[in-house]
Amino acid sequence: MGIxxxxxxxxxxxxxxxxxxxxxxxxxxxxxxxxxxxIISLLQQNRKNLKHVESIHGRAIKKGTEQDSFVVFxxxxxxxxxxxxxxxxxxxxxxxxxxxxxxxxLIDGFVSFGSYSAAIGLYGQMGHNNVLPxxxxxxxxxxxxxxxxxxxCGREVHGQVLKSGLGLDRxxxxxxxxxxxxxxxxxxxxxxxxxxxxxxxxxxxxxxxxYFDHGxxxxxxxxxxxxxxxxTVCWTAMIDGLVRNGELNxxxxxxxxxxxxxxxxxxxxxxxxxxxCSQLGALELSRWIHxxxxxxxxxxxxxxxxxxxxxxxxxxxxxxxxxxFDDMKVKDVSSYNSxxxxxxxxxxxxxxxxxxxxxxxxxxxPNSITFVGxxxxxxxxxxxxxxxxxxxxxxxxxGIKPHIEHHGCMxxxxxxxxxxxxAYNFIERMGAQHVDDKMLCALLSSCKxxxxxxxxxxxxxxxxxxxxxxxxSYIMLSNFYASLGRWNFAAEFREKMEKGGILKEPGCxxxxxxxxxxxxxxxxxKHHERRSIYQKLEELNYLxxxxxxxxxxxxxxxxxxxxxxxxxxxxxxxxxxISYGLISTEPHTTLRxxxxxxxxxxxxxxxxxxxKITSRKIVVRDRNRFHHFENGHCSCKDYW
DNA sequence: TAGCGAATAC
Numbered sequence: 001m002g003i004x005x006x007x008x009x010x011x012x013x014x015x016x017x018x019x020x021x022x023x024x025x026x027x028x029x030x031x032x033x034x035x036x037x038x039i040i041s042l043l044q045q046n047r048k049n050l051k052h053v054e055s056i057h058g059r060a061i062k063k064g065t066e067q068d069s070f071v072v073f074x075x076x077x078x079x080x081x082x083x084x085x086x087x088x089x090x091x092x093x094x095x096x097x098x099x100x101x102x103x104x105x106l107i108d109g110f111v112s113f114g115s116y117s118a119a120i121g122l123y124g125q126m127g128h129n130n131v132l133p134x135x136x137x138x139x140x141x142x143x144x145x146x147x148x149x150x151x152x153c154g155r156e157v158h159g160q161v162l163k164s165g166l167g168l169d170r171x172x173x174x175x176x177x178x179x180x181x182x183x184x185x186x187x188x189x190x191x192x193x194x195x196x197x198x199x200x201x202x203x204x205x206x207x208x209x210x211y212f213d214h215g216x217x218x219x220x221x222x223x224x225x226x227x228x229x230x231x232t233v234c235w236t237a238m239i240d241g242l243v244r245n246g247e248l249n250x251x252x253x254x255x256x257x258x259x260x261x262x263x264x265x266x267x268x269x270x271x272x273x274x275x276x277c278s279q280l281g282a283l284e285l286s287r288w289i290h291x292x293x294x295x296x297x298x299x300x301x302x303x304x305x306x307x308x309x310x311x312x313x314x315x316x317x318x319x320x321x322x323x324x325f326d327d328m329k330v331k332d333v334s335s336y337n338s339x340x341x342x343x344x345x346x347x348x349x350x351x352x353x354x355x356x357x358x359x360x361x362x363x364x365x366p367n368s369i370t371f372v373g374x375x376x377x378x379x380x381x382x383x384x385x386x387x388x389x390x391x392x393x394x395x396x397x398x399g400i401k402p403h404i405e406h407h408g409c410m411x412x413x414x415x416x417x418x419x420x421x422x423a424y425n426f427i428e429r430m431g432a433q434h435v436d437d438k439m440l441c442a443l444l445s446s447c448k449x450x451x452x453x454x455x456x457x458x459x460x461x462x463x464x465x466x467x468x469x470x471x472x473s474y475i476m477l478s479n480f481y482a483s484l485g486r487w488n489f490a491a492e493f494r495e496k497m498e499k500g501g502i503l504k505e506p507g508c509x510x511x512x513x514x515x516x517x518x519x520x521x522x523x524x525x526k527h528h529e530r531r532s533i534y535q536k537l538e539e540l541n542y543l544x545x546x547x548x549x550x551x552x553x554x555x556x557x558x559x560x561x562x563x564x565x566x567x568x569x570x571x572x573x574x575x576x577x578i579s580y581g582l583i584s585t586e587p588h589t590t591l592r593x594x595x596x597x598x599x600x601x602x603x604x605x606x607x608x609x610x611x612k613i614t615s616r617k618i619v620v621r622d623r624n625r626f627h628h629f630e631n632g633h634c635s636c637k638d639y640w
Numbered sequence: 641t642a643g644c645g646a647a648t649a650c
Contacts, residue, residue: 035641040642069642070641070642074642077642077643099642100643101642102642104642104644105642105643108643108644134643135644136643136644137644138644139644139645140643140644143644169644170645172644174644174645174646175644175645178646201646202645202646203645203646204646205645205646206645206646207646208646208647209646232647233646233647234646234647235647236646236648237647239647240647240648241647266647267648268647269647269648271647271648271649272647272649275649302649303649305649306648306650307649307650309649309650310650311649333650334649334650335650337650338649338650339650340650341650367650369650372650373650
């Protein structure tokens with residue numbers, strides 16, 4: 001039995017006129033003859049005020065026109081728009097024989113209210129009541145299927161539309177592409193796309209987004225290139241897709257190309273571009289984009305400013321982020337989240353927690369992202385007890401069930417300060433669904449830092465049993481066993497990784513000098529100034545050793561002798577980037593380096609000394625957080 | 641004589 005009951009339909013949906021001629025369907029047009037135009041125009045004038053609408057509704061009842069299908073239609077729509085879904089539902093159910101327009105309006109209402117199952121249920125009920133569907137109502141129910149997501153229902157609707165001999169309406173087709181895309185059925189999405197007679201810019205944008213969602217970058221580009229002219233939305237979808245797939249520079253190139261073609265970017269475009277900038281950590285470029293936004297008369301709404309705050313904090317300029325935040329007239333939970341997460345990223349734990357408290361004072365309810373930021377702040381600041389207090393308050397005070405990320409934060413909080421048994425017990429107490437490889441990896445890293453092999457081995461065992469191990473997990477396991485001197489285990493995980501065809505993500509650091517981003521891999525020899533870079537590095541090695549630096553050779557993993565290990569450490573990508581920064585910028589200029597992986601202990605110790613010797617501020621963003629090095633110290637206070 | 645389209649941050 002199907003989930004949905006629909007009458008067979010003989011009209012052609014593609015032409016979209018609903019002829020109401022089918023013999024089995026009840027024809028509910030009798031009330032349609034009357035139309036209370038006075039009430040309708042009154043409703044339209046007062047549609048923003050619930051009280052007024054209610055009183056006009058009362059007037060219609062007095063006049064006896066409350067069953068006029070046009071009046072009911074208008075009322076249901078307005079009630080839904082005013083978020084009064086109860087009014088709308090009640091009215092709908094008191095209406096005799098609601099027609100397809102009325103069903104559509106309430107289904108839409110349920111969708112905008114987030115009640116997707118209710119929307120799908122109502123559509124099924126429409127079938128039971130033999131009301132003929134049309135392309136509008138099908139589009140509406142498919143919207144619910146997309147958002148739920150409900151693949152089976154969506155397929156059933158698709159099947160029924162096809163079986164009924166209808167041509168495929170274009171809006172229906174667009175929603176089907178979206179549905180299949182969202183439900184990992186990209187091939188089906190493509191089949192629907194290929195059936196659309198006119199594959200215009202909108203259809204292509206939907207298809208592109210589906211491809212991008214599944215990492216099919218080249219396929220998306222092909223769809224994009226199939227268009228003669230692309231509009232702002234299509235370009236934006238392109239930039240967004242590239243950025244989401246980690247193709248940051250390509251995304252920025254597209255942004256430039258868009259300008260060359262004379263297509264104007266809008267707020268959404270900039271939000272995508274800012275995301276690329278923030279991931280790259282390119283501060284100069286970001287500042288330029290920010291200025292350019294003013295030139296383009298961008299509306300600085302909350303999402304845009306949130307993106308700017310995020311961009312400045314991720315590019316290392318937390319002060320600018322703070323200024324933007326302070327200037328915001330209206331701050332919502334997302335604005336606070338951006339700022340709290342930014343402060344946490346910079347290890348400004350006290351400030352992050354203060355801001356969280358201020359937010360509560362302002363009566364703004366925190367959401368699950370707020371707690372990720374706040375707990376991260378606790379972790380970076382070594383604030384164990386406060387972390388626990390806040391973690392517990394999530395459910396008791398704010399009614400938010402902790403997710404896996406929050407549990408991860410707690411494990412981190414305990415791990416960083418060396419309370420490893422407690423961290424492990426915390427994991428043990430959680431259900432398996434709350435434990436993931438990331439969490440175990442982080443704890444194993446803490447075990448390694450605190451040299452606790454006992455807990456470490458238990459964690460390592462659990463991690464190696466994890467089904468979703470990525471290159472980071474293998475490397476972590478290998479590093480852990482190497483740090484214990486158990487080379488055979490270390491080698492075993494390396495081998496497993498190679499055999500599984502899993503590639504190690506190479507360490508990569510970048511630094512922006514004169515608006516150009518210079519990237520360095522570990523031991524990189526490709527840079528045109530490599531000679532001077534390595535010369536500087538040698539000098540730094542010598543000077544830092546005089547200051548007491550001694551290479552922590554156990555962090556280098558391979559089973560090689562100490563001299564070789566020292567060499568492997570000496571050319572870590574962040575050191576190359578810093579050396580290049582030192583030779584290519586004026587004295588006292590702050591150096592900002594972005595690294596894709598976590599910084600190692602050895603580089604951390606050495607950079608502290610480099611900052612001291614050269615009297616430079618050095619800001620390093622690693623995968624986890626910011627490190628501000630100055631005069632021999634790091635802002636992370638060696639917790640990271 | 642009524643109602644559908646694509647891209648947004650933490």
